[in-house]
Amino acid sequence: MASIGGIPSYILEFGDELVYFTPYTITLFLLALTFTVLVIISRPERQVDIAFGGDAYRAKEISLSEMRFRRFMAIACGLASMGAMVTGDIFNFTLFTAMVGITNVGIVAAVKSPHVQDAAYQYGLVALSATVPLFAGAAVYAAATGSLSMIELMKGTLPAVPLIAKAMLVIGVVGEGMAPFYAAKAEMFRAPGAPYVIMCSLSSLLIFLRVVEVVLLG
Protein backbone atom coordinates (compact mmCIF):
# COMPACT_ATOMS: atom_id res chain seq x y z
CA MET A 1 0.00 0.00 0.00
CA ALA A 2 1.75 3.14 -1.15
CA SER A 3 0.68 6.41 -2.69
CA ILE A 4 2.68 9.06 -4.45
CA GLY A 5 3.24 10.53 -1.00
CA GLY A 6 4.92 7.40 0.30
CA ILE A 7 3.95 4.63 2.70
CA PRO A 8 1.92 5.80 5.73
CA SER A 9 4.15 5.58 8.78
CA TYR A 10 1.44 6.36 11.33
CA ILE A 11 -2.35 6.16 11.18
CA LEU A 12 -4.60 7.88 13.69
CA GLU A 13 -8.16 6.55 13.84
CA PHE A 14 -11.25 8.73 14.18
CA GLY A 15 -13.97 6.21 13.46
CA ASP A 16 -14.19 5.85 9.71
CA GLU A 17 -11.95 8.83 9.19
CA LEU A 18 -8.28 8.07 9.35
CA VAL A 19 -5.53 10.62 9.69
CA TYR A 20 -2.30 9.32 8.20
CA PHE A 21 1.24 10.56 8.00
CA THR A 22 3.38 9.82 4.96
CA PRO A 23 6.70 11.55 4.22
CA TYR A 24 4.78 13.85 1.88
CA THR A 25 1.88 14.74 4.17
CA ILE A 26 4.07 15.13 7.24
CA THR A 27 6.29 17.59 5.36
CA LEU A 28 3.28 19.69 4.40
CA PHE A 29 1.88 19.37 7.92
CA LEU A 30 5.11 20.58 9.49
CA LEU A 31 5.26 23.50 7.07
CA ALA A 32 1.73 24.56 8.05
CA LEU A 33 2.54 24.05 11.73
CA THR A 34 5.72 26.12 11.55
CA PHE A 35 4.00 29.00 9.85
CA THR A 36 1.10 28.89 12.28
CA VAL A 37 3.55 29.14 15.18
CA LEU A 38 5.18 32.09 13.41
CA VAL A 39 1.79 33.76 13.08
CA ILE A 40 1.15 33.26 16.78
CA ILE A 41 4.45 34.66 18.03
CA SER A 42 5.33 37.33 15.46
CA ARG A 43 4.41 40.98 15.58
CA PRO A 44 2.58 42.17 12.46
CA GLU A 45 4.10 44.66 10.07
CA ARG A 46 3.08 48.29 9.83
CA GLN A 47 2.50 49.07 6.20
CA VAL A 48 4.08 52.26 4.87
CA ASP A 49 2.87 54.01 1.73
CA ILE A 50 5.47 56.04 -0.15
CA ALA A 51 4.37 58.74 -2.60
CA PHE A 52 5.84 58.02 -6.02
CA GLY A 53 8.38 60.65 -7.13
CA GLY A 54 8.64 62.33 -3.76
CA ASP A 55 9.87 61.90 -0.22
CA ALA A 56 6.43 61.74 1.38
CA TYR A 57 5.39 58.61 3.18
CA ARG A 58 2.80 57.64 5.74
CA ALA A 59 2.27 54.64 7.99
CA LYS A 60 -1.22 53.13 8.01
CA GLU A 61 -3.02 53.12 11.33
CA ILE A 62 -4.28 49.65 12.23
CA SER A 63 -6.34 49.05 15.32
CA LEU A 64 -5.38 46.40 17.83
CA SER A 65 -8.78 44.70 17.63
CA GLU A 66 -8.42 44.35 13.87
CA MET A 67 -5.01 42.74 14.21
CA ARG A 68 -6.26 40.41 16.92
CA PHE A 69 -9.15 39.28 14.76
CA ARG A 70 -6.91 38.73 11.76
CA ARG A 71 -4.44 36.77 13.84
CA PHE A 72 -7.29 34.60 15.08
CA MET A 73 -8.36 33.95 11.48
CA ALA A 74 -4.77 33.23 10.41
CA ILE A 75 -4.39 30.69 13.21
CA ALA A 76 -7.70 29.07 12.25
CA CYS A 77 -6.48 28.98 8.65
CA GLY A 78 -3.25 27.30 9.78
CA LEU A 79 -5.16 24.68 11.76
CA ALA A 80 -7.46 24.00 8.80
CA SER A 81 -4.43 23.66 6.53
CA MET A 82 -2.82 21.21 8.94
CA GLY A 83 -6.02 19.15 9.01
CA ALA A 84 -6.24 19.12 5.23
CA MET A 85 -2.64 17.96 4.96
CA VAL A 86 -3.02 14.81 7.01
CA THR A 87 -6.66 13.78 6.69
CA GLY A 88 -7.26 10.45 5.03
CA ASP A 89 -10.88 11.05 4.09
CA ILE A 90 -12.10 12.73 0.90
CA PHE A 91 -15.11 14.44 2.48
CA ASN A 92 -13.07 15.57 5.45
CA PHE A 93 -10.51 17.02 3.03
CA THR A 94 -13.21 19.03 1.25
CA LEU A 95 -14.45 20.36 4.60
CA PHE A 96 -10.97 21.50 5.60
CA THR A 97 -10.54 23.10 2.17
CA ALA A 98 -13.81 25.01 2.57
CA MET A 99 -12.62 26.14 5.99
CA VAL A 100 -9.36 27.40 4.52
CA GLY A 101 -11.38 29.39 1.96
CA ILE A 102 -13.60 31.05 4.55
CA THR A 103 -10.72 31.86 6.91
CA ASN A 104 -8.88 33.48 3.99
CA VAL A 105 -11.88 35.75 3.52
CA GLY A 106 -11.87 36.47 7.25
CA ILE A 107 -8.19 37.44 7.26
CA VAL A 108 -8.82 40.30 4.87
CA ALA A 109 -12.48 41.13 5.52
CA ALA A 110 -11.49 42.78 8.81
CA VAL A 111 -9.40 45.41 7.02
CA LYS A 112 -10.85 48.92 7.00
CA SER A 113 -10.39 49.62 3.30
CA PRO A 114 -13.26 49.67 0.81
CA HIS A 115 -11.04 48.40 -1.99
CA VAL A 116 -9.79 45.43 0.03
CA GLN A 117 -13.29 44.63 1.24
CA ASP A 118 -14.64 44.72 -2.32
CA ALA A 119 -11.95 42.23 -3.34
CA ALA A 120 -12.68 40.09 -0.29
CA TYR A 121 -16.37 40.09 -1.18
CA GLN A 122 -15.68 38.94 -4.75
CA TYR A 123 -13.29 36.28 -3.51
CA GLY A 124 -15.86 35.22 -0.92
CA LEU A 125 -18.39 34.68 -3.72
CA VAL A 126 -15.90 32.51 -5.62
CA ALA A 127 -15.02 30.54 -2.47
CA LEU A 128 -18.73 30.06 -1.76
CA SER A 129 -19.45 28.85 -5.29
CA ALA A 130 -16.39 26.60 -5.24
CA THR A 131 -17.96 24.48 -2.53
CA VAL A 132 -20.48 23.18 -5.10
CA PRO A 133 -17.96 21.34 -7.32
CA LEU A 134 -15.86 20.54 -4.24
CA PHE A 135 -18.59 18.64 -2.39
CA ALA A 136 -20.06 17.29 -5.64
CA GLY A 137 -16.64 15.80 -6.36
CA ALA A 138 -16.61 14.09 -2.97
CA ALA A 139 -20.15 12.80 -3.61
CA VAL A 140 -19.14 11.30 -6.96
CA TYR A 141 -16.10 9.71 -5.26
CA ALA A 142 -18.45 8.04 -2.77
CA ALA A 143 -20.96 6.97 -5.43
CA ALA A 144 -18.38 5.57 -7.83
CA THR A 145 -16.10 3.78 -5.38
CA GLY A 146 -18.38 3.17 -2.39
CA SER A 147 -15.77 4.62 -0.08
CA LEU A 148 -14.33 7.95 0.99
CA SER A 149 -11.20 6.58 2.61
CA MET A 150 -7.93 7.53 0.94
CA ILE A 151 -6.30 4.47 2.51
CA GLU A 152 -8.79 2.24 0.68
CA LEU A 153 -8.21 4.17 -2.55
CA MET A 154 -4.47 3.61 -2.11
CA LYS A 155 -4.94 -0.15 -1.97
CA GLY A 156 -6.23 -0.15 -5.53
CA THR A 157 -9.01 -2.66 -4.81
CA LEU A 158 -11.84 -0.18 -5.35
CA PRO A 159 -13.34 0.73 -8.74
CA ALA A 160 -11.51 3.51 -10.55
CA VAL A 161 -12.47 7.09 -9.68
CA PRO A 162 -14.16 8.84 -12.64
CA LEU A 163 -12.14 11.64 -14.19
CA ILE A 164 -15.03 14.06 -13.68
CA ALA A 165 -14.89 13.53 -9.89
CA LYS A 166 -11.21 14.42 -9.87
CA ALA A 167 -11.85 17.45 -12.09
CA MET A 168 -14.61 18.65 -9.74
CA LEU A 169 -12.34 18.26 -6.74
CA VAL A 170 -9.56 20.20 -8.45
CA ILE A 171 -11.76 23.06 -9.64
CA GLY A 172 -13.26 23.28 -6.16
CA VAL A 173 -9.81 23.61 -4.63
CA VAL A 174 -8.80 26.10 -7.32
CA GLY A 175 -11.88 28.18 -6.54
CA GLU A 176 -10.86 28.27 -2.89
CA GLY A 177 -7.87 30.39 -3.80
CA MET A 178 -5.68 29.36 -6.70
CA ALA A 179 -4.73 31.12 -9.93
CA PRO A 180 -6.40 32.44 -12.05
CA PHE A 181 -9.01 33.11 -9.37
CA TYR A 182 -6.10 34.23 -7.27
CA ALA A 183 -6.41 37.67 -8.85
CA ALA A 184 -8.97 38.75 -6.27
CA LYS A 185 -6.60 37.59 -3.61
CA ALA A 186 -3.80 39.66 -5.15
CA GLU A 187 -5.98 42.70 -4.51
CA MET A 188 -6.30 41.57 -0.94
CA PHE A 189 -2.56 41.95 -0.52
CA ARG A 190 -3.10 45.68 -0.43
CA ALA A 191 -4.25 44.83 3.06
CA PRO A 192 -1.56 45.54 5.62
CA GLY A 193 -0.52 42.95 8.14
CA ALA A 194 2.05 40.36 7.13
CA PRO A 195 2.34 37.54 8.14
CA TYR A 196 -1.45 37.17 8.22
CA VAL A 197 -1.96 37.84 4.52
CA ILE A 198 0.90 35.48 3.72
CA MET A 199 -1.08 32.73 5.43
CA CYS A 200 -3.70 33.10 2.65
CA SER A 201 -1.05 32.35 0.07
CA LEU A 202 0.66 29.55 1.95
CA SER A 203 -2.57 27.73 2.76
CA SER A 204 -3.61 27.79 -0.92
CA LEU A 205 -0.25 26.40 -1.94
CA LEU A 206 -0.45 23.61 0.63
CA ILE A 207 -4.01 22.68 -0.33
CA PHE A 208 -3.01 22.54 -3.97
CA LEU A 209 -0.04 20.28 -3.21
CA ARG A 210 -2.32 17.97 -1.24
CA VAL A 211 -5.04 17.78 -3.88
CA VAL A 212 -2.42 16.70 -6.40
CA GLU A 213 -1.73 13.69 -4.18
CA VAL A 214 -5.43 13.05 -3.62
CA VAL A 215 -6.41 12.93 -7.30
CA LEU A 216 -3.54 10.54 -8.05
CA LEU A 217 -4.79 8.05 -5.48
CA GLY A 218 -7.69 6.26 -7.17
Add this chain to the structure above:
Amino acid sequence: MIIRKISHFLCNYENIMPLFAGACTLLFIAGFLFLPIQYTDNQLYPKTIDRNSSLDPYDRGGPPFTQVTIAAQYMENSPAAGLVTSYLTPFSLYLSRTTPHMGTTIVAHPGGIIDEILYNTRGLDTVVEATILFIAFAIASYIYRKV
Protein backbone atom coordinates in the same frame (compact mmCIF):
# COMPACT_ATOMS: atom_id res chain seq x y z
CA MET B 1 -0.33 39.87 -26.65
CA ILE B 2 -2.94 37.29 -25.70
CA ILE B 3 -1.43 36.91 -22.25
CA ARG B 4 -1.56 40.67 -21.80
CA LYS B 5 -5.24 40.70 -22.73
CA ILE B 6 -5.97 37.83 -20.34
CA SER B 7 -4.03 39.55 -17.56
CA HIS B 8 -5.89 42.78 -18.23
CA PHE B 9 -9.19 40.93 -17.99
CA LEU B 10 -8.19 39.20 -14.77
CA CYS B 11 -6.80 42.28 -13.07
CA ASN B 12 -10.36 43.50 -12.61
CA TYR B 13 -11.48 41.36 -9.71
CA GLU B 14 -15.13 41.78 -10.65
CA ASN B 15 -14.42 39.50 -13.62
CA ILE B 16 -13.26 36.67 -11.39
CA MET B 17 -16.70 35.45 -10.39
CA PRO B 18 -18.07 35.25 -13.97
CA LEU B 19 -14.87 33.48 -15.02
CA PHE B 20 -15.24 30.90 -12.27
CA ALA B 21 -18.92 30.45 -13.08
CA GLY B 22 -17.94 29.87 -16.74
CA ALA B 23 -15.32 27.31 -15.73
CA CYS B 24 -17.85 25.47 -13.55
CA THR B 25 -20.41 25.51 -16.38
CA LEU B 26 -17.90 23.98 -18.78
CA LEU B 27 -17.01 21.34 -16.21
CA PHE B 28 -20.61 20.38 -15.59
CA ILE B 29 -21.28 20.21 -19.36
CA ALA B 30 -18.25 17.91 -19.59
CA GLY B 31 -19.79 15.96 -16.72
CA PHE B 32 -22.91 15.34 -18.79
CA LEU B 33 -20.72 14.01 -21.58
CA PHE B 34 -19.16 11.55 -19.11
CA LEU B 35 -22.57 10.11 -18.21
CA PRO B 36 -23.37 7.48 -17.17
CA ILE B 37 -20.93 7.47 -14.27
CA GLN B 38 -20.39 4.05 -12.72
CA TYR B 39 -22.20 3.45 -9.44
CA THR B 40 -21.04 1.00 -6.80
CA ASP B 41 -23.88 -0.76 -5.03
CA ASN B 42 -21.71 -1.63 -2.06
CA GLN B 43 -22.11 1.74 -0.32
CA LEU B 44 -21.27 2.78 3.22
CA TYR B 45 -24.02 3.32 5.81
CA PRO B 46 -26.97 1.92 3.80
CA LYS B 47 -30.42 2.19 5.36
CA THR B 48 -34.03 1.72 4.47
CA ILE B 49 -36.19 4.73 5.11
CA ASP B 50 -39.51 4.20 6.79
CA ARG B 51 -41.50 7.37 6.21
CA ASN B 52 -44.14 6.31 8.72
CA SER B 53 -41.67 6.07 11.56
CA SER B 54 -41.70 8.94 14.01
CA LEU B 55 -37.90 8.65 14.11
CA ASP B 56 -37.61 9.20 10.36
CA PRO B 57 -35.00 9.81 8.89
CA TYR B 58 -32.85 8.57 11.75
CA ASP B 59 -34.63 5.30 12.34
CA ARG B 60 -32.20 2.50 11.68
CA GLY B 61 -34.45 -0.06 13.25
CA GLY B 62 -33.55 -2.49 15.98
CA PRO B 63 -35.23 -3.18 19.30
CA PRO B 64 -34.15 -1.17 22.37
CA PHE B 65 -30.81 -2.14 23.90
CA THR B 66 -29.88 -4.15 20.84
CA GLN B 67 -27.11 -2.98 18.54
CA VAL B 68 -28.01 -2.52 14.89
CA THR B 69 -25.41 -3.52 12.34
CA ILE B 70 -24.11 -0.56 10.38
CA ALA B 71 -21.95 -1.03 7.30
CA ALA B 72 -19.11 1.26 8.31
CA GLN B 73 -15.72 1.42 6.63
CA TYR B 74 -13.77 0.43 9.73
CA MET B 75 -16.20 -1.35 12.05
CA GLU B 76 -13.51 -1.97 14.68
CA ASN B 77 -13.05 1.80 15.14
CA SER B 78 -16.71 2.44 16.01
CA PRO B 79 -17.77 -0.13 18.61
CA ALA B 80 -20.73 2.02 19.74
CA ALA B 81 -22.17 2.55 16.24
CA GLY B 82 -25.68 1.20 15.92
CA LEU B 83 -26.53 1.52 19.59
CA VAL B 84 -27.72 5.10 19.54
CA THR B 85 -31.12 4.97 17.90
CA SER B 86 -31.92 1.66 19.50
CA TYR B 87 -31.87 3.44 22.82
CA LEU B 88 -34.13 6.37 23.65
CA THR B 89 -34.41 8.17 26.95
CA PRO B 90 -37.85 8.05 28.56
CA PHE B 91 -38.47 11.64 27.45
CA SER B 92 -37.46 10.87 23.85
CA LEU B 93 -39.58 7.74 23.87
CA TYR B 94 -42.54 9.81 25.07
CA LEU B 95 -41.97 12.36 22.30
CA SER B 96 -41.61 9.67 19.65
CA ARG B 97 -44.97 8.22 20.68
CA THR B 98 -46.82 11.52 20.83
CA THR B 99 -45.35 13.44 17.88
CA PRO B 100 -44.97 12.23 14.31
CA HIS B 101 -41.70 14.04 13.62
CA MET B 102 -39.42 13.18 16.50
CA GLY B 103 -36.65 12.38 14.00
CA THR B 104 -36.37 16.00 12.96
CA THR B 105 -35.38 17.11 16.45
CA ILE B 106 -32.06 15.20 16.46
CA VAL B 107 -30.26 16.74 19.43
CA ALA B 108 -32.63 19.65 20.03
CA HIS B 109 -33.72 18.29 23.41
CA PRO B 110 -32.10 16.17 26.11
CA GLY B 111 -31.99 12.60 24.95
CA GLY B 112 -32.84 13.52 21.40
CA ILE B 113 -31.73 11.27 18.59
CA ILE B 114 -28.08 11.41 17.76
CA ASP B 115 -27.27 10.27 14.26
CA GLU B 116 -24.75 7.51 14.81
CA ILE B 117 -23.18 8.01 11.41
CA LEU B 118 -22.40 11.63 12.19
CA TYR B 119 -21.43 11.19 15.81
CA ASN B 120 -19.82 7.76 15.87
CA THR B 121 -18.22 6.96 12.56
CA ARG B 122 -17.74 10.43 11.10
CA GLY B 123 -17.21 12.51 14.20
CA LEU B 124 -14.31 14.53 12.80
CA ASP B 125 -16.59 15.83 10.03
CA THR B 126 -19.02 17.09 12.65
CA VAL B 127 -16.25 18.98 14.41
CA VAL B 128 -15.04 20.64 11.20
CA GLU B 129 -18.57 21.51 10.05
CA ALA B 130 -19.33 23.20 13.35
CA THR B 131 -15.99 25.04 13.17
CA ILE B 132 -16.79 26.36 9.69
CA LEU B 133 -20.11 27.69 10.99
CA PHE B 134 -18.36 29.26 13.96
CA ILE B 135 -15.76 30.94 11.74
CA ALA B 136 -18.47 32.29 9.43
CA PHE B 137 -20.38 33.61 12.43
CA ALA B 138 -17.23 35.21 13.85
CA ILE B 139 -16.51 37.02 10.56
CA ALA B 140 -20.10 38.20 10.17
CA SER B 141 -20.33 39.45 13.75
CA TYR B 142 -16.97 41.24 13.54
CA ILE B 143 -17.94 43.04 10.34
CA TYR B 144 -21.41 43.86 11.67
CA ARG B 145 -20.01 45.36 14.86
CA LYS B 146 -17.39 47.34 12.97
CA VAL B 147 -19.82 48.99 10.54
